[in-house]
Amino acid sequence: FxxxxxxxxxxxxxxxxxxxxxxxxxxxxxxxxxxxxxxxxxxxxxxxxxxxxxxxxxxxxxxxxxxxxxxxxxxxxxxxxxxxxxxxxxxxxxxxxxxxxxxxxxxxxxxxxxxxxxxxxxxxxxxxxxxxxxxxxxxxxxxxxxxxxxxxxxxxxxxxxxxxxxxxxxxxxxxxxxxxxxxxxxxxxxxxxxxxxxxxxxxxxxxxxxxxxxxxxxxxxxxxxxxxxxxxxxxxxxxxxxxxxxxxxxxxxxxxxxxxxxxIDTDAWNPASDNFLKVQYSASDIDGKIENKEALRRLLGLSSSDFRQPLVGCITRLVPQKGVHLIRHAIYRTLELGGQFVLLGSSPVPHIQREFEDIGNHFQNHEHARLVLKYDEALSHLIYAASDMLIIPSIFEPCGLTQMIAMRYGSIPIARKTGGLNDSVFDVDDDTIPVQFRNGFTFVTADEQGFNAALERAFNYYKNNADTWKELVQKDMSIDFSWDxxxxxxxxxxxxxxxxxxxxxxx
Ligand code: ADP
CATH class of the missing domain: 3.40.50.2000 (Glycogen Phosphorylase B;)
Structure with missing residues (x-):
């Protein structure tokens, strides 16, 4: 004792x-x-x-x-x-x-x-x-x-x-x-x-x-x-x-x-040893990411016809702090831009949970969007690994872990510049930040226009040049987010x- x-x-x-x-x-x-x-x-x-x-x-x-x-x-x-x-x-x-x-x-x-x-x-x-x-x-x-x-x-x-x-x-x-x-x-x-x-x-x-x-x-x-x-x-x-x-x-x-x-706990969040994944991978060998994307699409019944189609993820508690209106908007905007969207989230607020259940039902059999409205640790690992981008459009965010986990798994964050997001996500186009630290896409105003601008820049970056995107993925995966x-x-x-x-x- x-x-x-x-x-x-x-x-x-x-x-x-x-x-x-x-x-x-x-x-x-x-x-x-x-x-x-x-x-x-x-x-x-x-x-x-x-x-x-x-x-x-x-x-x-x-x-x-x-x-x-x-x-x-x-x-x-x-x-x-x-x-x-x-x-x-x-x-x-x-x-x-x-x-x-x-x-x-x-x-x-x-x-x-x-x-x-x-x-x-x-x-x-x-x-x-x-x-x-x-x-x-x-x-x-x-x-x-x-x-x-x-x-x-x-x-x-x-x-x-x-x-x-x-x-x-x-x-x-x-x-x-x-x-x-x-x-x-x-x-x-x-x-x-x-x-x-x-x-x-x-x-x-x-x-x-x-x-x-x-x-x-x-x-x-x-x-x-x-x-x-x-x-x-x-x-x-x-x-x-x-x-x-x-x-x-x-x-x-x-x-x-x-x-x-x-x-973040880099042992628990390590794509090179993560048993929740279909295939483990690392910054020096990111091919496994595509297999995980395939696995997630199969698991959720999404279309697999185009392996380059960008997959946008969101893993969050659905509370006003997290920018629920922007998350909802992001689903539709991603589809308009030709991407796929997966949301894993649950809400302690009944009317928000109901609202997302309605949206989830609407997309129940959709080829490119899926809402999973529960807490699911195993699925969260697979989404971090499978997604190309992860959105974090928070109104305020004391620290936020999902942007760091996402980067460790090679999913590029699209985040609002607030709280800990401002200390960990640096825009690829921000000339005031040394190039080696730029790692994602950010926006300031918490409205649809603000979010759209960042999402569109991310899509263009992804579509225009597969090699520079790959470099960004590898760079993000190599950032030290350990507790050290x-x-x-x-x-x-x-x-x-x-x-x-x-x-x-x-x-
Ligand atoms: P907060 O503490 O405000 O919820 P953080 O970003 O600091 O936000 O931490 C969120 C953590 O909870 C991350 O580890 C994320 O993966 C996890 N998480 C959030 N929602 C879910 C969910 N529905 N299923 C599984 N994990 C989730």
Whole structure:
């Protein structure tokens, strides 16, 4: 149950609601695993604490076993027992928390989007810290992510440091400021935090409603390090328009705030060893891409008559942030331009899901367009490999992973210049960017004209010269999107924070 680091690196514990591939909704899951693995490779002891969801992908967990301990944790005025499981995911040691609470917090069909999410995750955040205390862990860094585990930061300083879990510096990463998890201030009391003391403008009070508390704001105030997932997004959220109500808080804590571009897990996303593909391929031998295109077309019942017909892919959650109106438009525009279009996406918003189901039905037997409206990891790999281009017309995009995965698989991104897309996709025609960094097609205005201009340039580039397109594909496949350099930036922030704490405690 207890383990202490025996090596010189840092002891880093991530407390999160997602971890790929066992429990993933979007990019957060990829980041926890990718960053965790990269830090482990650099010699740090990395551990992860996750809820034990019933709907997890259990086959990806090695050596899962329940521990012979029960962690009792406070909630709603009493103690609740929690079973603790351990296992290894992608080589990372993970603790899974299974609450013995009548609310069956993690026995649902999905990870989030439940009426009692605030309760479920404030409960989990508290048990995670209780586990660390009882296991006598002495981490150097506790790293929490997004609003679901943002509670960890105030809980740590207000309750667990006084109890003796006091070795750590707190790091909080916000993967998307759209989701802040606000709730009536009184709900904070359930997990043992003092709502009266915390519902103040300089603590957890929501900036636009003085009777509500905001967990993301709380984590910004109560963490030593606050990061978001790209340099451009870290600037955008400092403006009234981009900060979703938190710009003033971010600005007043700007000294500890940084934007670090996510990497991708280059082992999981590697066309040279990807078992989901029909044929593996690499930058030096891209012929396999055509076979994967054939395989996808057969699988989805699309026409295979012209192997050069450009295939445009889109893999996304269908939410307003992703530019759903432009995605819808892209289907029709691609067909007008003589291309094929494949969408893999699903929506938590019922009217958007219905709208795309209607479009999907319309194209049910179409030779050149297919909509697959679900979450499907295996199919996503095949689409990245098969497509010639991938569209990401986001209205805003904290980092975005699909553009990087696409490039790794030789699918050229067509992206709106916002957030992390602006830090990773550089237009082939942009003279202000050194030629070696130009890797895709971008547009600025989030309307059909803006998108059309980029799509048309991509089609012309594709059709006019097969050799230059091939060079672009090979160049994109060779770009290093691994976690290596981003993990080094986290490492540096962690080390500085730990050093500052040590210096302060000596003086
Ligand atoms: P976000 O975190 O906002 O959803 P990102 O681009 O950061 O967006 O991450 C999206 C991740 O989720 C990528 O790994 C992408 O391949 C995956 N993904 C999105 N939608 C689907 C889907 N319908 N099926 C399979 N994978 C998906």
């Amino acid at each position: 207890t383990s202490s680091p025996t090596r010189p690196g840092l002891h880093i514990i991530h407390i999160a609601a997602e971890m790929a591939p066992v429990a993933k909704v979007g990019g957060l899951g990829d980041v926890v695993t990718g960053l965790g693995k990269a830090l482990q490779k650099k010699g740090h002891l990395v551990e992860i604490v996750l809820p034990k969801y019933d709907c997890m992908q259990y086959e990806s967990i090695k050596d899962m076993k329940v521990l012979d301990v029960v962690v009792e944790s406070y909630f709603d005025g009493r103690l609740y027992k929690n079973k603790i499981w351990t296992g290894t995911v992608e080589g990372l040691p993970v603790y899974f928390i299974e609450p013995q609470h009548p609310g069956k917090f993690f026995g649902r069909e999905k990870l989030y989007g439940e009426h009692d999410d605030f309760k479920r995750f404030s409960f989990f955040s508290r048990v995670a810290l209780e586990l660390l205390l009882q296991a006598e862990k002495r981490p150097d860094i506790i790293h929490c992510h997004d609003w679901q585990t943002a509670f960890v930061a105030p809980l740590y300083w207000e309750i667990y440091v006084p109890k003796g879990l006091n070795s750590a510096r707190m790091c909080f990463t916000c993967h998307n400021f759209e989701y802040q998890g606000t709730a009536p201030a009184s709900e904070l009391t359930s997990c043992g935090l003092d709502a009266y003391h915390l519902n103040r403008p300089d603590r957890m009070q929501d900036n636009s409603a003085n009777d509500r508390i905001n967990p993301v704001k709380g984590a910004i105030v109560f963490s030593n390090i606050v990061t978001t997932v790209s340099p451009t997004y870290s600037q955008e959220v400092r403006s009234a328009q981009g900060g979703k109500g938190l710009h003033a808080t971010i600005n007043s804590h700007s000294k500890k705030f940084a934007g670090i571009l996510n990497g 350099s981003s993990a080094s930036q986290y490492e540096e922030l962690y080390e500085k924070a730990v050093l500052r704490a040590r210096t302060a405690s000596r003086s």
